[in-house]
Amino acid sequence: MPPPFLLAAAVSLRRILIGFGIALLLGTSLGLAVGRSKLLEDTIGVLLVGLGSVPSVAYLPVALVWFGLNDRAIIFVVVIGSTLPIAVSVESGVRSIPPLLLRAALTLGATGPLMFRHVTLPAIVPSIVAGMRGAWAFAWRSLMAGELLISTVGLGQVLMRGRETMDMSQVLAVILIIGALGYAVDNLIFRKLETRVRRKWGLETA
Amino acid sequence: MQLRVKGVNKWFAVKGERVQVLRDVDLEVRQGEFLSLVGPSGCGKSTLLNMLAGLDQPDEGVLELEGQPLRAAGDGKVMVFQEAALFPWLTVQQNVEFGLQMASVPAAQRSERALEHLRLVHLSRYASAYPHELSGGMKQRVAIARALVMEPHLLLMDEPFGALDEQTRSVLQDELQRIWLQTRKTVVFVTHSLAEAVLLSDRVALFSARPGRILKVFEVEASHPRSDGDPNLLLLRNEIKSLLSDEVTALQQKEMDSDWTAEKGDLPTDMHRYLGSNI
Numbered sequence: 371m372p373p374p375f376l377l378a379a380a381v382s383l384r385r386i387l388i389g390f391g392i393a394l395l396l397g398t399s400l401g402l403a404v405g406r407s408k409l410l411e412d413t414i415g416v417l418l419v420g421l422g423s424v425p426s427v428a429y430l431p432v433a434l435v436w437f438g439l440n441d442r443a444i445i446f447v448v449v450i451g452s453t454l455p456i457a458v459s460v461e462s463g464v465r466s467i468p469p470l471l472l473r474a475a476l477t478l479g480a481t482g483p484l485m486f487r488h489v490t491l492p493a494i495v496p497s498i499v500a501g502m503r504g505a506w507a508f509a510w511r512s513l514m515a516g517e518l519l520i521s522t523v524g525l526g527q528v529l530m531r532g533r534e535t536m537d538m539s540q541v542l543a544v545i546l547i548i549g550a551l552g553y554a555v556d557n558l559i560f561r562k563l564e565t566r567v568r569r570k571w572g573l574e575t576a
Numbered sequence: 577m578q579l580r581v582k583g584v585n586k587w588f589a590v591k592g593e594r595v596q597v598l599r600d601v602d603l604e605v606r607q608g609e610f611l612s613l614v615g616p617s618g619c620g621k622s623t624l625l626n627m628l629a630g631l632d633q634p635d636e637g638v639l640e641l642e643g644q645p646l647r648a649a650g651d652g653k654v655m656v657f658q659e660a661a662l663f664p665w666l667t668v669q670q671n672v673e674f675g676l677q678m679a680s681v682p683a684a685q686r687s688e689r690a691l692e693h694l695r696l697v698h699l700s701r702y703a704s705a706y707p708h709e710l711s712g713g714m715k716q717r718v719a720i721a722r723a724l725v726m727e728p729h730l731l732l733m734d735e736p737f738g739a740l741d742e743q744t745r746s747v748l749q750d751e752l753q754r755i756w757l758q759t760r761k762t763v764v765f766v767t768h769s770l771a772e773a774v775l776l777s778d779r780v781a782l783f784s785a786r787p788g789r790i791l792k793v794f795e796v797e798a799s800h801p802r803s804d805g806d807p808n809l810l811l812l813r814n815e816i817k818s819l820l821s822d823e824v825t826a827l828q829q830k831e832m833d834s835d836w837t838a839e840k841g842d843l844p845t846d847m848h849r850y851l852g853s854n855i
Contacts, residue, residue: 570706
């Protein structure tokens with residue numbers, strides 16, 4: 371048997387990865403749609419930032435009613451919490467593609483789906499990566515909120531058990547683990563990814 | 577005759593007002609010809625070029641390529657812009673291959689043709705570099721290779737050397753001349769520099785101030801390869817310059833107070849003053 375905190379950490383990581391993955395897909399699609407359509411920009415676009423200020427925990431009651439007291443409710447909250455930061459970043463990325471690049475691509479024969487695949491998508495990669503970095507922190511917060519309130523296996527539950535048994539060392543240890551995991555993922559994955567993209571584009575010198 | 581522009585009119589909306597930028601433009605570009613468009617700024621020469629590229633539509637008039645109405649962007653017409661407009665996420669070679677990839681050319685053939693054109697602009701050593709690693713002049717060479725690799729019927733260039741320093745500009749002008757002699761593409765070239773226009777072109781079309789119409793088309797009668805100091809080019813340049821300065825005066829008077837005039841007479845534009853020095 372591995373120590374219980376490792377098991378809890380694994381369960382929590384699994385939730386956040388699933389939730390974050392879904393948020394990445396949703397946020398990128400949403401950002402692309404809003405960035406490319408004037409109608410969506412005027413309707414959903416103005417809401418993106420406003421909705422982003424609603425803490426994802428506020429959606430927990432919705433999640434509980436829809437999914438019940440289980441994993442899916444927690445994942446739902448993670449998705450809600452991290453989709454919007456990605457969408458906002460991708461949207462501004464789409465909007466800031468230099469028009470000259472699009473015109474050059476047009477004269478080289480890129481139209482419709484070709485333009486999307488070979489120009490729009492690669493052009494927003496830095497924005498996606500930047501959005502992911504920001505959203506990762508939101509995802510952790512949402513995960514913890516969900517896990518504290520819905521008692522299942524997970525780091526949040528270990529934290530709450532520490533509170534119940536008045537075991538402060540356990541509480542602080544879990545806080546440290548959460549911090550370390552968040553830091554490790556940001557530093558080892560997202561920052562590396564971002565630096566690589568920015569170097570390749572010449573936005574940052576080696 | 578390859579490219580024909582007939583009775584083209586174009587208006588733009590500027591602050592709610594309709595401003596005419598092109599008026600009754602008629603122009604014919606012959607197969608394999610190098611034609612330059614010059615004129616005061618804002619005269620619509622870039623607009624005309626955009627129309628030829630299929631990036632813009634005329635409000636009135638027709639554009640025909642080989643007797644067919646000009647089709648949408650792409651399709652045998654490639655444009656080189658003042659900024660190189662390279663894709664920053666692609667290597668130099670991938671940038672050159674971009675258009676071929678859009679046309680679904682197989683990978684092996686793509687890479688072969690790209691390398692061949694990179695050799696043409698002397699950049700084969702940089703095939704795997706990214707655009708940000710290149711200087712301005714090198715980027716513009718890549719942009720030219722990226723256009724030529726498409727083997728276009730029509731190469732459109734919108735002040736391609738306008739953002740470069742004098743030395744780089746002069747080197748690239750010579751290269752373009754060499755490449756054009758080698759490939760004999762039909763080129764329509766927009767520039768602010770009369771020296772550049774007469775150096776490179778078979779004919780130079782001078783536009784009036786807005787609304788732009790073609791004042792005069794000059795034949796450049798000098799054999800290739802040409803050099804900057806060619807006295808014939810100098811004479812022609814001065815002839816165009818004096819006509820152009822009238823247009824610039826007209827333009828400035830519209831934009832500034834009406835008593836503005838260009839100072840004339842100080843510039844040695846009159847060929848009779850040279851008393852034979854240009855023979």
